[in-house]
Amino acid sequence: MLTRLFPNLDWLRAYSRGAFGNDLIAALVVTIMLIPQGMAYAMLAGLPPQAGLYGAILPLLLYALLGTSRTLAVGPVAVVALMTAAAAGEIAAQGEPGYHLAALGIALVSGAIMLVMGLFRLGFIASFLSHPVISGFITAAGILIAASQLRHLLGNETRGRTLPDIVPSFIQNLSTIHLPTLALGLVVLGFLFWSRKGLAPVLRRLGLSAGMAGLLAKGALLVAVAGSTVAVWALGLDAAGVNVVGEIPRGLPEFSMPALDLGLLQLLIIPALMIAIVGYVESISIGQTLAAKRRQRLDPDRELIALGAANLGAGMSNAMPVTGGLSRSIVNFDAGAETPAAGAMTALMIAVALIFLTPLLHFLPNATLAAIIVVAVASLLDFRALPRTFAYSRADGTAMAGTIAVTLFIGVEEGLLAGVVLSLVLFLYRTSRPHMAVIGQVAGTEHFRNIERHQVSTDPAVFSIRVDESLYFPNARALENRILAAVAENPDLRHVVLNCVAVNFIDASALESLEEINQRLRDAGVQFHLTEVKGPVMDRLQRGHFLDELSGRVFLTQYDAMAALAPDLTRRTLAAARPEDSHLPAPQG
């Protein structure tokens, strides 16, 4: 019954005590990470700490019901938190009531967008984000996230959303650094960085197994939280000016539809769309990586539906936007999570914590949360990606550099948009200049190759050209220009032969271009022929009038065309000795 309503729950049928035990351990480890991370990311988003914890209850339950990944850990994540802060900050100042409302609106709208994208199978829209743009965006966002935590680590008023704001603010506020806060922050930061690699070996030396040591090392967060909280409480640091989390409302979140008006929703659509796409891309990437390790499979459209439901749940439970996060998912997987039940158990543990443990978190210093954020985003930074991408392809490197620069210097949304536009423009630029080769016959064969790379024979009355790309609107004009140029240059030209061996598709723009080429060649007294047209392309051409109006013919092969248009030369070339060095590489050569 339940599995019929929720087909993703098929794992329930064979759920064993062993799997339950594994899921329980994984849920415990994830919960220990999630309590401080949730509060930290809420702080990053400019929201009260409970917003992060609430984001780890209803959204996790909904994802467990609907999601197709068995090990993805959903909840608040750093990049989405930063984007939420940027978008909500456009609506209201942090701390104003409108600010949290805007954040809830973002969760609802981005949830609805994901849901619609999933239901209508529009997940392909995420492909507008190329890898270099995502990678550049995440690195730049990581830098901005770390910079935004300076305020909490220094205990002063360093503020700003982009480097041109943060850097001068940092310098102006150097004189107001609160030394106890800085000292506490540095100790926690040092401990956390050290623990990432140094803790497990120490635990192993204490006699623990490698696996157990690795798991317990994830408890470093707990140690940092507990240690710094006790330190503040015992030393009275809060009275000395160290900012602490303070009171967190005890108990579960209230469920209600936030009072959003239409004007606000309209303002939120663009940022929510961007958050939905970034969140989806981040989540599906880690989800697929983990699923592949166990030969499991994600359904991208159902993932969108599940993440959409999770965000709708977040918006209706006073939480913050969520998605599948990198670090907690890896921990969940490594800790042995076998089914989505681990996520549901995490949600229950967080709920229990909200009911019983919030008083204990009163003295948790903000500096500790800031240190947790900095350590988490440090793993996102990949400074070597830029030179590596540039070395592979200048266009991709340019898109990445543009994304990074605009994100750092102008803003998060602008950076992402700039990346999308840049990669589309560069893509169109490349596609608008497809590789085109003028081809001739290789002596002693029926093969035709690029005249610039091979010794081939050509007839001055015949211009044979091969386009190594499908023909569609970005490159329709390029072919027209190339052929018309050839006609203008060669007064003896009588035939143009278009070799379509690499053409997988011809769209309406390219079809019109072909019609125009045909017409213009006819005006100039030149016949237009096609060769090696693939079956599906031919099927489509036959739907229009182009083939009826074609001044020349459609030949099966280039050799057939040349044998008909320049029979003497073609026969002579076929009979000639094959050149010694010719072993005929693939057609693009």
Added chain:
Amino acid sequence: MLTRLFPNLDWLRAYSRGAFGNDLIAALVVTIMLIPQGMAYAMLAGLPPQAGLYGAILPLLLYALLGTSRTLAVGPVAVVALMTAAAAGEIAAQGEPGYHLAALGIALVSGAIMLVMGLFRLGFIASFLSHPVISGFITAAGILIAASQLRHLLGNETRGRTLPDIVPSFIQNLSTIHLPTLALGLVVLGFLFWSRKGLAPVLRRLGLSAGMAGLLAKGALLVAVAGSTVAVWALGLDAAGVNVVGEIPRGLPEFSMPALDLGLLQLLIIPALMIAIVGYVESISIGQTLAAKRRQRLDPDRELIALGAANLGAGMSNAMPVTGGLSRSIVNFDAGAETPAAGAMTALMIAVALIFLTPLLHFLPNATLAAIIVVAVASLLDFRALPRTFAYSRADGTAMAGTIAVTLFIGVEEGLLAGVVLSLVLFLYRTSRPHMAVIGQVAGTEHFRNIERHQVSTDPAVFSIRVDESLYFPNARALENRILAAVAENPDLRHVVLNCVAVNFIDASALESLEEINQRLRDAGVQFHLTEVKGPVMDRLQRGHFLDELSGRVFLTQYDAMAALAPDLTRRTLAAARPEDSHLPAPQG
């Protein structure tokens, strides 16, 4: 000296008396069209009539100096005039001083954009406009243009910029139709429509040669202008409420830089960019068509520079935005224009007309100009294009229908933007789902074909897939999904072979996808192999680390790969009898 500064003036060296005579006749015919059309398009743009005439002086001289087309007739055109009205109307109401200033700003900014695009060889940006979008946009703009002239033809206050505005306004104002204006307008309209096909035969019957009759028929505009002007003057129709052009300042335009502030320029950038692109596309299309008829050639980047200079000239001489127009260019060509001198002579004739003839135009009724506009745009309407495009490709038809609908119902700029976005999204949609074929070996051969279309043998441990598309960011994820799905479905799988025969390019996103596929397959205990990688693709792959990390090998051919990975089956299949019906179509089959 002059030809070194302006390389396009090479025709000057061999300029003959015969060419001069031909250019002079063409210039005269074009001038006769241009005087009423210029005034009419100025009216369409919401500007005083002289703005259209000024747009036919300096811009034409600049284009004659810099342009590469020998027969293109530059000047005010209908679609650009409509777009100018839409954009300037956002800044100020028609008739306010800010309105003409905005129109001059549009000419300057779009001129500067064209100039920059030409200098930096960015003409490919025009390929963002697919043919169906242009065609749909021009048809919809034609409808809006014709509807906008109802006011002048009916002599009432029918107004509005989109159908939802114009239709109710038309109905409300039915009771205030000014009958003398309507009668005059209908007579002119009827005469002009008839003259398009009916006048030349009549002239031929009067004993004129076919060529001369065709040329003189272009004088129908002059007849309509002169006849209706005389009618108004003689019958005193202006006193009876027929609106006339009125006073046109006598003499040449003043040259000055309009007083634009930065805020206004910023507002104008987007509409000016759209006007620049539409103007460029319209101009280059007709220019290339005409050039091809005489086996001449245009340089697309220099065309941008020349059109940019022409628009800067327009902005600095109190004129309106200009581009190469369809109808006058064809007339110029048919009248025998041989060189750009024809354009320069047209400019001089217009200047002479401005100095001496403007008083004669005082009684020219607006209804005549409206009729000229309606006749001119009627030839732009192509209602059969939509079903034709739909029949060829649903995606292209959708883009066209969307462009038409948004242009008619929401606005000109929105329509163009919607078309660009729609065609990009549909393009990405198609590209994000490339044709992928699982392939197997055809008995008795070394050939491999789609298992869904041919009888082929496959080995359960080897998954061979051919992608019929280059690998780049829109489709990078699709390949990943397809391969991971195959791995999840086939527990016996040990090898994945990617056949790259149709891959012309691999961008950084696809490279990362390949790296992820390799890593995930390795995690799942599956080797990843490539075959038939083209030379340039291989060169690029060798710049990165992918080939070092590849878990499998790169084979020269698919047969080599299968002979190594499944030697028994491959040898058996090669030795088997070749199926009777197999004559092996092109690889996509």
